[in-house]
Amino acid sequence: MSSLTVTDEQASATPAKVIQPAWVRIMHWINALAMILMIMSGWQIYNASPLFDFRFSRDITLGGWLGGALLWHFAAMWLLMINGLAYLITGFATGRFRKKLLPITPSGVLHDVRAALTFKLGHDDLTVYNYVQRLLYAGIIVVGVLIVLSGLSMWKPVQLYYLVMLFGDYPTARYVHFFCMAAICAFLVIHVLLALLVPKSLRAMIIGR
Amino acid sequence: MAKRSFLIPGVDKRLLIKDSIKTMPDLTRRRFIAGGASLGAVTLLTGCDVIDSSSAEEMLKSVSKFNDAVQDFIFNPDALAPTFPESAITKPFPFNAYYDLDDAPDVDGDDWKLEVRGLVDNKKSWTLAELYKLPQVTQITRHICVEGWSAIGSWTGTPLRDFLKLIGADTRAKYVWFQCADKDGYNSPLDMRSALHPQTQMTFKYANEILPRAYGFPMKIRVPTKLGFKNPKYVVSMEVTNDYKGGYWEDQGYNSFSGS
Numbered sequence: 001m002s003s004l005t006v007t008d009e010q011a012s013a014t015p016a017k018v019i020q021p022a023w024v025r026i027m028h029w030i031n032a033l034a035m036i037l038m039i040m041s042g043w044q045i046y047n048a049s050p051l052f053d054f055r056f057s058r059d060i061t062l063g064g065w066l067g068g069a070l071l072w073h074f075a076a077m078w079l080l081m082i083n084g085l086a087y088l089i090t091g092f093a094t095g096r097f098r099k100k101l102l103p104i105t106p107s108g109v110l111h112d113v114r115a116a117l118t119f120k121l122g123h124d125d126l127t128v129y130n131y132v133q134r135l136l137y138a139g140i141i142v143v144g145v146l147i148v149l150s151g152l153s154m155w156k157p158v159q160l161y162y163l164v165m166l167f168g169d170y171p172t173a174r175y176v177h178f179f180c181m182a183a184i185c186a187f188l189v190i191h192v193l194l195a196l197l198v199p200k201s202l203r204a205m206i207i208g209r
Numbered sequence: 210m211a212k213r214s215f216l217i218p219g220v221d222k223r224l225l226i227k228d229s230i231k232t233m234p235d236l237t238r239r240r241f242i243a244g245g246a247s248l249g250a251v252t253l254l255t256g257c258d259v260i261d262s263s264s265a266e267e268m269l270k271s272v273s274k275f276n277d278a279v280q281d282f283i284f285n286p287d288a289l290a291p292t293f294p295e296s297a298i299t300k301p302f303p304f305n306a307y308y309d310l311d312d313a314p315d316v317d318g319d320d321w322k323l324e325v326r327g328l329v330d331n332k333k334s335w336t337l338a339e340l341y342k343l344p345q346v347t348q349i350t351r352h353i354c355v356e357g358w359s360a361i362g363s364w365t366g367t368p369l370r371d372f373l374k375l376i377g378a379d380t381r382a383k384y385v386w387f388q389c390a391d392k393d394g395y396n397s398p399l400d401m402r403s404a405l406h407p408q409t410q411m412t413f414k415y416a417n418e419i420l421p422r423a424y425g426f427p428m429k430i431r432v433p434t435k436l437g438f439k440n441p442k443y444v445v446s447m448e449v450t451n452d453y454k455g456g457y458w459e460d461q462g463y464n465s466f467s468g469s
Contacts, residue, residue: 045356045357046357048355048356048357049354049356049357049358066355066356067458067461067462067463068269068462070355070462070463070464071269071270071272071273071462071464072269074272074273074276074464075268075269075272075273078272154357156280156283156468156469157351157353157469158288158289158290158291158433158434158468158469159283159284159285159288159468159469161288161291170351170353170359171359174357
């Protein structure tokens with residue numbers, strides 16, 4: 001179980017195993033761009049009528065004013081939705097979600113969270129996600145679906161009334177949309193932090209290996 | 210190397226500056242590009258040159274027009290906006306405008322006349338007394354502001370489609386364009402299908418009382434299938450037309466369809 005063995009194996013295997021296939025890498029970065037555009041323009045829209053007792057600084061918002069932010073938000077939404085839909089379809093069709101994200105067991109998550117917090121979580125084999133990753137990635141997919149559905153119900157509350165009913169009513173959909181954004185931001189912080197701690201995972205998301 | 214003079218001899222400097230200002234971007238219209246073009250995001254999306262921010266602006270405008278078309282496509286003229294019981298009414302219903310209530314139009318109901326123009330058979334103007342005689346209905350619906358907040362109110366008036374029929378409007382025309390008494394000349398186009406929606410109303414009363422000044426006395430157009438800014442207040446004229454004449458907020462970048 002020494003790390004030396006793993007290194008030997010990797011050295012002998014040429015070319016190195018593909019960790020992230022091209023479609024995952026392309027969709028990942030398109031999603032990153034779409035999310036940043038959606039979040040920054042969304043903060044500007046939030047500022048027009050804040051739900052809570054704070055506003056986002058103008059330095060981190062996009063669009064300049066409400067009208068501009070809405071144009072950005074409703075342009076980037078197509079990028080987010082089409083890319084997201086393609087990701088879900090490919091993820092299910094190729095069996096990637098099943099193979100990579102399942103199973104998620106409470107004991108596995110508990111074990112890996114403890115290992116991660118004590119910096120003992122191994123990253124020798126990047127093709128297998130640990131339980132922390134599985135939980136985070138599966139969770140953020142669910143949040144992604146929720147933020148799109150709550151967003152659509154705010155965009156078209158009359159035409160897509162059945163969606164609004166899913167959330168209760170229009171004001172509730174607005175809160176759901178906000179809290180999903182907050183969850184995504186929290187995910188982004190953890191995700192980027194973990195990627196920086198294990199730089200080869202970032203390399204794999206860029207060149208695949 | 211001799212320094213070339215930028216000014217042509219005999220040309221008035223001040224006139225030259227005035228002319229060049231005309232070709233410069235209108236700052237108020239371009240506010241929405243601030244902080245956006247520099248992301249390089251648009252380069253990835255369209256491959257166009259974003260060093261000049263106008264291409265980002267053009268991209269956003271085309272997507273907005275595309276979104277107009279999508280909203281028009283998914284608009285179901287039979288889908289009704291939800292209605293609510295009286296207990297759900299927001300109290301007080303907010304006053305909302307780009308000016309203070311003190312600066313809101315103060316219309317004299319006795320002098321006021323609704324002007325009717327464009328593709329209609331009968332172009333006669335209507336006094337308030339004449340309009341009050343038309344059959345009226347009450348509906349309690351949610352007003353949704355482009356800013357995101359919403360409020361439920363009780364509106365009473367004549368369905369716009371009944372009035373359009375009464376004046377012999379060409380309902381194959383594209384728009385009904387409303388003009389208001391606001392000092393800045395607030396106006397807004399309403400697509401004909403939304404104008405003919407059963408809940409679209411010429412509103413004369415709020416909560417069973419004569420429409421107060423705050424909500425658009427003497428007449429507001431209540432469109433529960435549209436965002437708030439597409440619900441003009443203090444209306445003075447309506448024109449049935451095939452031309453897109455723009456609108457107060459639409460011209461500044463709000464999506465023109467803005468359906469809900």
